[in-house]
Amino acid sequence: MTETVTSVLLSGNEAIAQGAYEAGVAFASGYPGTPSSEVLETLSRLTAIPVEWAPNEKAALEAAVGASLAGARALVTMKHVGLNVAADPLFTAAYTGIEGGLVVITGDDPGMYSSQNEQDNRHYAFAAQVPMLEPADSQEALNFARQAFELSEQFDIPVLVRSTTRLSHTKCVVHPETPELLQRTYEPAENRPKYVMIPAHARERHRDLLARIRRLRQVSNTEQFNRIEPGDTRLGIIASGIAYQCAKEVAPQASFLKIGMPFPFPGEVVQQFAASVDRLVVFEELDRVLEQQVRGLGLECEAKPDSMLTGELSVQSAAQVIRDEQAQPTTDALVPIRPPIMCGGCPHRPVFYILKKLKAYVTGDIGCYTLAVLPPLEILQTCLCMGAGVGQAHGIAQVYDGDRPIVAVIGDSTFVHSGITGLINMVYNQSAATVVILDNGTTAMTGGQYHPATGLNLRGEPAPQLNMVALCQAIGVERVRVVDPYDLQQLEETLREETTTEELSVVIARRPCVLLERKSLGRLEFDADACVACGLCLDLGCPALVQDSETEQRQPAIHATFCNGCGVCAQVCPRQALNIT
Ligand SMILES: Cc1ncc(C[n+]2csc(CCOP(=O)(O)OP(=O)(O)O)c2C)c(N)n1
Incomplete structure (x- = not known):
């Protein structure tokens, strides 16, 4: 039995952590990324279970799959692009299924407040054939996170919970409950036909997955996650997530089908709803996921124009699509835009200043240092995805015959996330480019999380520290140098030498992030x-x-x-x- 404790204000992310806590989660892992980072940070304050930052999202999901194999409820968190990194284990984990409930949080970022793209991760649910829950406020975020574990165990499948930036960061009143006390002993499962995905086993598991999805479709067609809210039948709106909130504000009198489980798609409920209203409008953020499903049922509907395929939707965009004479007047708050810049004293800045002086061609990566694309530095030429700058520099160096130094810059957290394999590629294929690791001792861009090269774990406790110099040497980089980027002369000499040698070299520019130290070095x-x-x-x-x-x-x-x-x-x-x- 659970009891309501009290009412509190929680952000969507805090509520997800609370939901996982209430579900008796026993292991959690993830990689930081806006808007998802606070889930694990909150969970680490709620419970003493292992709550870990992994070097990347794939490692996080694989660890959670392991904990689940031993019977533990396991949570994984990442931003939307993180799911690209974790997609490989996710797709096959859908085949194998789980022992302890396995829940994957994907924090999507419509409007790209802090991302390199705004992919719509609802597609992942359809592609990987894993159920997805999509809350629309903090209370639902709590409930869905909790119920996701039950669903996962009931249907032997990982469950995706999709949040978006506005949901993750908005605070609403929620009613937390006391956590479930799961009386479990953890023992790794021995079930080779289920967990060893050789083709003979995987073929069987694929058929089994389809059967599990068929059963899940029945849940999707109940009111548990996809709810009809009866209203004026002249207007019926199908909406989910934050788009639901916007539409509800504009047309509170209308009939609503609130989608909380977009996959498996609740075809029967949609048919029933469509038959009960005169006008059917689908209102959703980013891609036409729900709309295409509705049309796939042979139903006519109205939907947003192409101009709303990008960016966040607002109350005003809802008013534009719904066009109802009873619609409520709308005002969208205008929030001033504050362009990001590198902090005063940022140790990344001098590196770019010198690279500009050396007329280097600089492939970039993702982190605070991406800001070197902006004036007056304007030195970064690329930014694709985490780790890509290293690979790009290698590819350029393999075909380019000119005199410009080819230099990849990569932050310490990004290097550990996905730069190491690119560097191994450079060693193996004898690259002549230079890699500069901007080692500020933190994952600054996403709020200063620890990572394996910081020597601290998620809770800030001492942890074994990855030695990046030794690592580079161990994988075969012969020229590895460490410099203090505040020492401009040493920095220039080092970068000049290393970018003019014919060999691969790594320069580690090491100086803590100014937000980490927060101390004045002088006036x-x-x-x-x-x-x-x-x-x-x-x-x-x-x-x-x-x-x-x-x-x-x-x-x-x-x-x-x-x-x-x-x-x-x-x-x-x-x-x-x-x-x-
Ligand atoms: C696959 C993926 N996961 C997470 C993120 C979110 N993210 C952006 S940059 C970054 C790391 C930044 O740390 P670091 O490389 O050390 O550079 P810094 O910001 O400290 O300069 C992270 C986690 C992302 N963009 N892509």
Whole structure:
């Protein structure tokens, strides 16, 4: 028996963690990524079970599959693109099925607030044939996360729970309950026909998967996850997630079919709903997933224009699609856009300043350092997916005969995530490019999570630290150098030497993220009389130095609140007009 404890305000992510906790989750793993990162961080505060950051999403899912094999309820979290990385084990785990409930959280990012694409991960449920639950507020996020474990065990299948940025980060009132006490002993299952996916076994398991999905379709056609909310039958709206909230605000009087389980698609409920309303409107964010299913049933419906295939949907977009005379007036709050920039004193900045000086062709990767694509640095030429910059630099170096240094830059967390295999490829195929690992000792871009090279685990406790120098040497990189990016002279000499050798080399630019240390290294003073307005310091693009709007010359004005006294600008200044005291 569970009891309601109280009412609290929880974000979607916190609610998912609470739901997993209430379900008696015994193992959790994931890789950070907006909007999903807070799920594991919250869970680690709720319970003493192993809650882990894995080096990447595939490793996280595979570990969770292992825990599930031993009978434990296991949770995995990742952002939408993380599921691309974990897709390989996911597709076949659908065949094998599970022992302990296995739940995979995918945090999608419509509008790309913090992502390189806005893929719609509902497609994964259809492609991998795994059920998906899609909550629309924090209470549902809690309930669905909890019920996902039950569903997983009942139907012997991993379950996907899809959140989106707005749901993950919005706080609503929820009613947490006390967690289930599962009386389980954990023992790894021995069932080779089920868990060893040689073709003979896998063929059987594929047929079994289809049968499990058929049974799950019956659940989908009940009110448990796909609910008809009767209203004015002149207008019927099919919607899910945040799109449901927007449509509900615009047309609260309408009849709704609220989809909480898009796969298996609830065809019977949709038919029944369509037959009960005069106008049928499908309103959904990103791709036409629900709409295509509805049309596949032979039903006519209205839906959004192509212009709404990208970005978040709002109350106003709902009003535009629903076009109902009874619709409520709408106002979308205008939130000022704050463009991202590298922090004052960011240790990545000097690396880019020097690479620009060396006229390097720089393949980029994903992290704070991607911001080096923006003025005034404008040095990054690529950003594709995590780890790709290393592979791209190798491919370029294999065909390019010119003089420009080919340099890949990659953050420490990204290197551990998926840069290592690319580097092994470079060693094996004798690349002559340079790889710069920007080692700021954290996963800064997503909020400063620990990773295997930081020496701390998710709870901030000491953990074995991956030695990146030894690792590079062990895989066969002969030239590995470590530099302090604040020491501009040493940095320039090292990068000049390493980018002009004919061999593969790795330069590790090591200096903690300024948000990690949060300490001032000195006070920056500006001597206006010595300044010749050459603007070299402004070329660094540090927010602590801005062009003086009064003189309109390339003379800096100092914004001391952004300055950590790193002294890089003082080293750039040819006239000693900038000094650290
Ligand atoms: C497959 C995948 N997983 C997660 C993310 C989210 N993400 C973006 S950058 C990044 C790592 C950033 O850390 P690091 O490489 O150390 O660079 P930093 O931001 O510290 O400069 C992560 C986890 C992503 N974009 N893609």
